[in-house]
Amino acid sequence: xxxxxxxxxxxxxxxxxxxxxxxxxxHGLGRAGANIVIAARHPAKNAQAxxxxxxxxxxxxxxxxxVQDEASVQAMVHAAxxxx
Numbered sequence: 001x002x003x004x005x006x007x008x009x010x011x012x013x014x015x016x017x018x019x020x021x022x023x024x025x026x027h028g029l030g031r032a033g034a035n036i037v038i039a040a041r042h043p044a045k046n047a048q049a050x051x052x053x054x055x056x057x058x059x060x061x062x063x064x065x066x067v068q069d070e071a072s073v074q075a076m077v078h079a080a081x082x083x084x
Contacts, residue, residue, distance in 0.1 A: 008033035011084045013076065015067050018045040023052075030058030035084045039065035039076045059084070 012029040016022035017038040030036045030053050038049045038060065046062030053060035061083050065076040 004032075006033050011035045011037065011080055013037045013039055013080060015039045015065065018042060018049040018062070023049050026053060026060070027056075027058075030056065030060060036060040037076065037080045037083075038062040039067075041066050 007029060010033070012026065012034040014022055014026040014029070014036060017026040017036070018040040022040070026036050026038060026049065036050070036053055036058055038046045038053075039062075040046050041064060043062075043064050046064060050060040050062040061079070063076045063079045064072075066072045
């Protein structure tokens, strides 16, 4: 089934994207064609989420990020720009 909208060529930074609603959002955006950056604090959960998306054919990566730390957020954005 084709998505209702096309996000091909776009990048989605999904904070908390390693589980629950955040993962559901990352999954939906990825299925619509977006490149996904899973940004959360837990490296193992991040890697598992990005791997699951990659198995679906989504271009995804994960970055350990603490949104309460400005330097951490800046590093996540830099990593996303470098990757995508």
